[in-house]
Amino acid sequence: MENALRACCKGIKIGKILIHGEGNNGRQLIYEKLPKDISSRHVLFLDPVLSSGNSAIKAISLLLSKGVPEANIIFLNLIAAPEGIHAVCKRFPMLKLVTSEIDLSLNEDLRVIPGMGEFGDRYFGTDSNETGSGSNSSSK
Numbered sequence: 001m002e003n004a005l006r007a008c009c010k011g012i013k014i015g016k017i018l019i020h021g022e023g024n025n026g027r028q029l030i031y032e033k034l035p036k037d038i039s040s041r042h043v044l045f046l047d048p049v050l051s052s053g054n055s056a057i058k059a060i061s062l063l064l065s066k067g068v069p070e071a072n073i074i075f076l077n078l079i080a081a082p083e084g085i086h087a088v089c090k091r092f093p094m095l096k097l098v099t100s101e102i103d104l105s106l107n108e109d110l111r112v113i114p115g116m117g118e119f120g121d122r123y124f125g126t127d128s129n130e131t132g133s134g135s136n137s138s139s140k
Contacts, residue, residue, distance in 0.1 A: 002046060013041075017062060019055045027058040039067030043074070050080035050099065051106055053087030060092055070094040081106045 002014060015034035019027050035041065043063060050056055056075065063073060071094040080099040083106050088097060 017059045019058050021055060027054050029058065029062065032062060034063075034066060038063070041068070042072045043068055045073055045075045046077075047075070048078045050075075050077045050084040050088065050097075052081070053084035053091075056084065056088050057091055060088070060095065074098065079103055 013035040015038065016031065017029070017034070018031040020030050021027055045056075045059065045063070047056060047059070060070075060073060060075070064070060070092055073092070073095045075088065075095055075097045077097075077099050079101050080097075081103055085097065085099070085102065088095065
């Protein structure tokens with residue numbers, strides 16, 4: 001998502017927030033680097049998959065703590081579960097959320113069904129399940 005944004009908006013300032021999930025509800029901020037003037041900007045918050053909403057809520061709360069008005073945040077994702085949409089919108093009613101697809105729900109591991117698995121784990125190769133998960137796994 002970042003590469004596409006850079007391609008269409010040359011010179012855009014980009015910040016990074018990395019949140020690691022711990023169990024079903026715990027989220028830990030691992031890294032954040034945001035533009036110094038973020039409080040005076042409109043923010044495109046990019047996250048490919050919105051599942052439970054826990055990580056998104058933590059990241060949005062961080063943006064608010066940096067002085068970004070809630071109404072200045074646009075949350076963009078590719079796939080979302082209804083549970084995550086409801087959790088984020090209930091907590092932040094002034095935020096704008098844009099998604100390209102709403103999937104059915106979440107499974108017991110809080111992964112979007114049918115979804116595409118845990119995007120971050122798959123992208124960075126940190127998935128503890130080496131054979132993949134759900135309908136996206138392939139046999140070798």
